[in-house]
Amino acid sequence: MSDLNEILLEEEAAADCGCDEKSTFVPDADAVIVGTNLTKRFGGMTAVDCVDFELREGEILGLIGPNGAGKSTLFNLVSGFLPIDVGTITFNGVKISGLNPDRICHLGLGRTFQAAKNFPDMNIFDNIRIGALFGIKGKSYEQADIETEEIIKFVGLEKYLKMAVPDLPLAIQKQLEVARALATKPTVIMLDELMAGLNPAEVDEAMALVRKIRSGGITVLMIEHVMKAIMAICDRIIVLHHGRLIAEGTPDEIANNPEVIEIYLGGEA
Ligand SMILES: Nc1ncnc2c1ncn2[C@@H]1O[C@H](COP(=O)(O)OP(=O)(O)OP(=O)(O)O)[C@@H](O)[C@H]1O
Ligand SMILES: [Mg+2]
Numbered sequence: 001m002s003d004l005n006e007i008l009l010e011e012e013a014a015a016d017c018g019c020d021e022k023s024t025f026v027p028d029a030d031a032v033i034v035g036t037n038l039t040k041r042f043g044g045m046t047a048v049d050c051v052d053f054e055l056r057e058g059e060i061l062g063l064i065g066p067n068g069a070g071k072s073t074l075f076n077l078v079s080g081f082l083p084i085d086v087g088t089i090t091f092n093g094v095k096i097s098g099l100n101p102d103r104i105c106h107l108g109l110g111r112t113f114q115a116a117k118n119f120p121d122m123n124i125f126d127n128i129r130i131g132a133l134f135g136i137k138g139k140s141y142e143q144a145d146i147e148t149e150e151i152i153k154f155v156g157l158e159k160y161l162k163m164a165v166p167d168l169p170l171a172i173q174k175q176l177e178v179a180r181a182l183a184t185k186p187t188v189i190m191l192d193e194l195m196a197g198l199n200p201a202e203v204d205e206a207m208a209l210v211r212k213i214r215s216g217g218i219t220v221l222m223i224e225h226v227m228k229a230i231m232a233i234c235d236r237i238i239v240l241h242h243g244r245l246i247a248e249g250t251p252d253e254i255a256n257n258p259e260v261i262e263i264y265l266g267g268e269a
Contacts, residue, residue: 025052027054028054028056030056030057030058031054031055031056031057032055032056032057032091032092032187032188032219033054033055033078033089033090033091033109033188033221034053034054034055034089034090035051035052035053035054035074035077035078035087035088035089036052036087036088036089037050037051037052037086037087037088038050038051038052038053038074038077038084038086038087038089039051039084039085039086039087040070040073040077040082040084040085040243041085046243047070047073047243048070048073048074048077048240048243049070049242049243049244050086050087050244051070051074051087051240051243051244051245052245053074053238053245053248055188055219055221056219056236057219058214058217058219059214059219059220059235059236060210060211060214060220060222060233060234060235060236061220061221061222061234061235061236061237061238062222062223062224062230062233062234062236062237062238062251063075063221063222063223063224063237063238063240064223064224064225064227064230064237064238064239064240064254065239065240065241065263066241066263066264069240069241069242069243070240070242070243071192071223071240072114072192072223073243074240075111075190075192075221075223077089077097078096078104078109078190078221079101079104079105079109079111079190080096080097080099080100080101080103080104081101083098084097091104091107091108091109091188092107092108092187094107096109102134105134105184105186108185108186108187108188109186109187109188109189109190110181110182110184110186110188110189110190111181111189111190111191111192112174112177112178112180112181112189112190112191112192112194113177113192114192114193114196114223116173116174116176116177117177118165118173118176118177118180119165120164120165120166121165122165123161123164123165124152124157124160124161124163124165124168124176124179125148125152125161127165127176127179127180128148128151128152128176128179128180128183129144129145129148129183130180130183131179131180131181131182131183131184132144132145132147132148132151132183132184134183134184147183147185148183151179151182151183152179154179154182154212154216155175155176155178155179155182155209156175156209157172157175157176157179160172170197170198171198171199171202171205171206174194174198174206175206175209178191178194178209178213182213182218186218187217187218187219188218188219188220188221189213189218189219189220189221190220190221190222190223191210191220191221191222191223191224192222192223193223193224193225194206194210194222194224195207195224195225195226195229196224196225196226198226203226203228203229206229207229207232207233210222210233211233222234230251231251231255232251234251235250236248236249236250237249237250237251237254239254239257239260239263241259241263246259246260246263247259247260
């Protein structure tokens with residue numbers, strides 16, 4: 001990274017976000033995504049409030065918090081779907097805050113949405129193929145087709161290929177969304193509530209898929225309300241509450257954190 005780039009990042013990260021304290025956040029050496037002082041306001045409401053966080057290479061990081069805590073908004077900031085008001089985001093040391101979502105995707109960051117955004121009028125193959133063609137410029141159609149076949153097998157969508165996308169069960173619609181993101185060849189994938197609305201057997205399948213994705217060398221950041229899954233598969237968890245990052249730790253540490261227990265069980269969320 002150039003000296004000028006470093007100076008610009010420090011200046012932006014130190015910008016006034018209304019926090020009581022200045023950020024003293026020092027990310028780990030193996031951090032691939034670093035967010036510093038992230039703040040997003042919608043009118044008078046602060047959805048993401050002075051958040052410092054890092055995603056470390058090769059980990060599965062869980063992002064939890066009550067409804068409305070700002071989790072999806074944080075995803076939208078990182079993936080460029082919403083502009084940030086204050087703060088800086090870097091991806092492999094390169095500033096990505098301010099870039100468009102397509103540019104961020106081309107740098108290797110894939111994401112899914114809380115409500116799946118598959119193309120309803122296209123079949124499964126073409127939905128994934130779009131991701132494969134988009135991922136890297138100059139790719140041939142033949143290569144995109146080969147990669148699409150590979151991803152169909154990797155995710156396990158073979159037996160649904162003849163079904164219309166709107167007729168797919170919810171769990172499969174979500175798997176297709178993951179497949180589309182994987183087709184862009186990300187090094188980091190962000191999953192927004194992959195397991196919401198799934199039955200226990202489908203949750204187990206989704207957990208296996210997330211583990212398989214990580215085993216394939218992709219770093220995972222996942223928002224999830226299904227605690228059983230989060231606690232079982234995450235290496236680390238961060239907790240948002242009213243836009244603020246209130247806790248960070250291993251699943252055990254989070255499960256025993258009094259503030260986290262209070263917001264989940266105290267009825268004040
Ligand atoms: N585009 C928007 N315009 C205005 N307000 C928004 C917008 N997006 C989110 N918000 C508000 O910001 C807050 C955080 O929303 P967000 O969707 O990030 O929460 P969340 O943690 O993902 O919640 P959930 O678990 O229910 O998905 C909420 O109060 C929400 O209503
Ligand atoms: Mg959300």
